[in-house]
Amino acid sequence: MSERRAVARASIAFLVATASAVGLGIVYARGGQPQIEGALLSVAFLAIGFGLITWAKHLLPQGPWAEHREHLPTPERDRQAFEADFERAGVLGRRPMLNRLLLLAGAAVAGALVVPLRSLGPRPSTSSLHTKWQGGRRLVTSDGTLVRASDVPVDGLVTVFPEGDPGSADGQTVLLRVGGDRLTPQPGRESWTPEGLVAFSKVCTHAGCPVGLYEASSHTLLCPCHQSAFDVLDSARPVTGPAAWPLPQLPLIIDADGYVASTGDFSAPVGPGWWKQ
Amino acid sequence: MFAALSFLVFGGTSRVSSATSADAMTTYLADCAVCHQADGSGSPRGPSLRDVGRASIDYMVTTGRMPLAEPTDRLERRKPRYTPDQQQALVDYVTGLSGGGPDIPTVDLATADVAAGGEDFREQCAACHAWSGTGGALLEREAPGLGAATPTQIAEAIRTGPGTMPVFGAAALDDQQLNNTTAFVDSLKHTDDRGGLPLAHIGPVTEGAIAIVVGLGLLLLGVRWIGTDR
Numbered sequence: 001m002s003e004r005r006a007v008a009r010a011s012i013a014f015l016v017a018t019a020s021a022v023g024l025g026i027v028y029a030r031g032g033q034p035q036i037e038g039a040l041l042s043v044a045f046l047a048i049g050f051g052l053i054t055w056a057k058h059l060l061p062q063g064p065w066a067e068h069r070e071h072l073p074t075p076e077r078d079r080q081a082f083e084a085d086f087e088r089a090g091v092l093g094r095r096p097m098l099n100r101l102l103l104l105a106g107a108a109v110a111g112a113l114v115v116p117l118r119s120l121g122p123r124p125s126t127s128s129l130h131t132k133w134q135g136g137r138r139l140v141t142s143d144g145t146l147v148r149a150s151d152v153p154v155d156g157l158v159t160v161f162p163e164g165d166p167g168s169a170d171g172q173t174v175l176l177r178v179g180g181d182r183l184t185p186q187p188g189r190e191s192w193t194p195e196g197l198v199a200f201s202k203v204c205t206h207a208g209c210p211v212g213l214y215e216a217s218s219h220t221l222l223c224p225c226h227q228s229a230f231d232v233l234d235s236a237r238p239v240t241g242p243a244a245w246p247l248p249q250l251p252l253i254i255d256a257d258g259y260v261a262s263t264g265d266f267s268a269p270v271g272p273g274w275w276k277q
Numbered sequence: 278m279f280a281a282l283s284f285l286v287f288g289g290t291s292r293v294s295s296a297t298s299a300d301a302m303t304t305y306l307a308d309c310a311v312c313h314q315a316d317g318s319g320s321p322r323g324p325s326l327r328d329v330g331r332a333s334i335d336y337m338v339t340t341g342r343m344p345l346a347e348p349t350d351r352l353e354r355r356k357p358r359y360t361p362d363q364q365q366a367l368v369d370y371v372t373g374l375s376g377g378g379p380d381i382p383t384v385d386l387a388t389a390d391v392a393a394g395g396e397d398f399r400e401q402c403a404a405c406h407a408w409s410g411t412g413g414a415l416l417e418r419e420a421p422g423l424g425a426a427t428p429t430q431i432a433e434a435i436r437t438g439p440g441t442m443p444v445f446g447a448a449a450l451d452d453q454q455l456n457n458t459t460a461f462v463d464s465l466k467h468t469d470d471r472g473g474l475p476l477a478h479i480g481p482v483t484e485g486a487i488a489i490v491v492g493l494g495l496l497l498l499g500v501r502w503i504g505t506d507r
Contacts, residue, residue, distance in 0.1 A: 035473040053503050062505075141448065142400060151448035155438050158449040159400065176443070212404035215415055217441040222416055224404055229416050240416070 006058035013051030020044035129269045131170045132162040133250060138261040139175060139199075140166050147175065149195060149254045154179035155216040159202060162262070170270050172202040173250055174211065175260065176232060178219060186235045189267070192251040197260060199250040200236045201270040204228060206243035208271050221247065245273045301370035304363065308344040309371070317374040322348040326371055329437070330378020334371045336433040338364045340426070342440075352440045354425055382432040382452070386460045394457030397450060402458070405442075409478035410465045415441065423462050431459045 001009075024040040027033060139147040139160040147160055158175045161168055178196045185193060192198070204211050204223040211230065213222035219232040220239070228241030236247035248266035255261050306315060312323030319325030326334065337343035341355035359367060372378075399408060405420035407413045412422035418441055423431065432455055438444035450458060468475065476483040 034471055038473075057503075057505070145448075145451075147448045151446050153444045153446040155444045156446045156449065157401075157443035158446075175448075210404070213415060213420075214443045215418065215441045216438055216443040218416070220416055224413075227416070 001058050003059065006054055010051040010054045010059070013047045013054065017044045017047035017051070020047065128170075128271075130265055131270060132165045132168060133171060133173075133262050133265045134162075135264050136261055138163040138255070138259050139173070139252075140164075142166050147260045148258050149197060149260050150258060152177045152197065152260075154196070157214050157216075159212070160199070160260075170203065172210065173199050174202050174214070174221065175199045175252075176214065178232060182219070182233055184234055189235065189249060189251070191253075192249060192263075194252055194254045197252050197254070198232065199252055199262075200230070200232070200247035201250070201266055203247075203271045204243055205238070205245040205247060205271065205273050206241070211247060298366060298370055298373075300363070301366035304359070304367055305370055308358070312345075312348050317371060327375035328377030330380065331368060331372045332379045332381045332433040333437040333439065334368045335364075335381055336430055336437060336439055338367055340430055354421065379436050381429065382436055382455060384428045384432050384456060384459050386428060386456075386463060389456045389460030391457065391460050391464050394454070394459070394461030397454050397458045398461045401445060401449060402462075407480075409468075409480070410462055411478050424466060426462070428459050428463050431462045432456075435459070 020040045020043040024037055024044065027036050027040065140163050141147060141158060141160060144166045146163070147158060152158055152175065154177050156175075156177045160173050160175045162171045165171055176198050178193075178198060181196070183193050183196065183198060200211075200221065202210050202212065204225065206223065206228050207225055209223050209225035211221050211223045211228075213224055214220070214232075215222065221230040221232055221236065222228070223230075223241065223243065226242050228243035229239050230236040230243070230247050231239050235249055238244060238246060245268070248268040248270050250266055251263040253261050253263050309326075312320055313326050314320055317326035319327075338359065339357060341357040342352050344358060345352070357364060398410075402410075405413060405415065406423055407420075410423035412420045414420075420442070426434070433439075434442060435445045435450060435455060435458065445455075465478075468478070476487065
């Protein structure tokens with residue numbers, strides 16, 4: 001490309017960039033329109049880049065250049081002096097007390113590393129084995145409203161929390177009503193499902209995602225993250241996907257006022273079951 | 278849409294329409310009774326329609342999900358088989374077979390709190406229907422997109438749980454929340470897409486694909502142009 005044409009191209013590019021930037025200011029001042037503003041800004045930047053690269057490719061001298069530097073060896077006299085110093089015997093062995101003190105300091109510092117390790121956080125406790133659910137605690141929705149049994153129709157789905165702790169991560173629970181006496185409770189859980197109401201922890205036992213997808217016709221709870229499926233009729237037994245443990249079940253009761261309440265904590269610790277294995 | 282609106286306007290159970298109940302009975306016996314029985318009590322081919330309620334019948338008929346040509350066909354939105362008048366008469370007729378079940382919910386988008394409805398949608402609906410109402414995959418089935426549904430059909434589906442969908446009763450969404458959520462779903466039909474290209478509202482998958490293919494592709498061409506062959 002001739003020098004004149006390159007100059008003309010770069011000049012036009014810079015003028016286009018200027019015009020786009022001015023246009024951006026005008027669009028903004030007249031109320032703004034995000035897509036047009038974005039397009040003008042892009043054109044301005046691209047035009048500046050085009051101009052700079054045209055300038056660099058066609059108007060600046062092109063390499064390659066080699067920059068030569070002189071040879072820099074250490075003079076022979078200096079090298080011999082260093083070797084003589086280094087090879088003098090007993091440089092370190094001459095101070096045995098300092099050596100021992102250095103060892104002592106090293107050991108003390110290594111021992112002191114226990115201190116930051118101890119303050120890494122609270123010690124593992126039993127708090128992850130229990131939730132806020134306990135006997136007599138009623139069910140509320142995320143806005144704190146008590147759940148009336150009569151407001152949950154057959155095939156109904158409600159996300160509930162322990163009363164006084166709406167929105168809690170470990171207390172979140174799916175409350176379902178299964179029609180037609182089709183639940184087959186595990187031995188010992190026969191009284192946990194009054195009027196077909198059944199509740200399971202909403203925290204997947206695989207990776208802790210919210211098990212919020214419910215196929216009412218097949219009575220299957222699905223986890224959106226890794227497609228684990230749980231059979232509601234069979235105590236949330238995992239039927240497919242990576243989850244290996246059933247969802248913990250919450251024992252339910254309908255109290256004298258018609259509200260749904262729990263009679264205790266979940267049947268197992270909620271969430272991924274790493275500590276059980 | 279007209280059918281849904283006319284229900285709102287007229288309400289009630291007894292009303293005069295150009296399609297008589299005798300016509301509706303003929304339609305029912307011809308198109309529905311083969312699976313649901315003449316008295317609506319159901320058969321192995323189709324469930325009982327007794328006490329399912331006006332909302333459920335109206336939803337199935339106005340969205341074209343019923344009648345199915347074959348009992349094994351997929352339950353999905355189709356062009357409605359009947360005219361709005363015929364739909365209304367058929368809903369009246371089937372509801373009249375038993376009389377129970379939930380009525381068509383009243384929807385008033387003007388008084389709805391769309392933002393609050395969005396909260397409820399994300400808590401209760403988005404798991405299956407996706408944050409933008411485009412639908413999503415389930416186990417061997419899928420949750421449909423919501424773009425074609427009228428406000429009345431949305432409210433009916435929430436309250437009756439058609440197909441594999443669970444039922445959302447008063448404990449999950451009270452009547453005000455039902456109205457809000459319906460209004461939010463309706464608002465998804467005309468979103469203010471600030472980025473210009475919504476890319477079907479699918480989200481990070483399409484956006485990432487376009488960023489990689491188009492964005493990185495243009496960058497590579499730019500690099501090729503800047504560089505020299507030496």
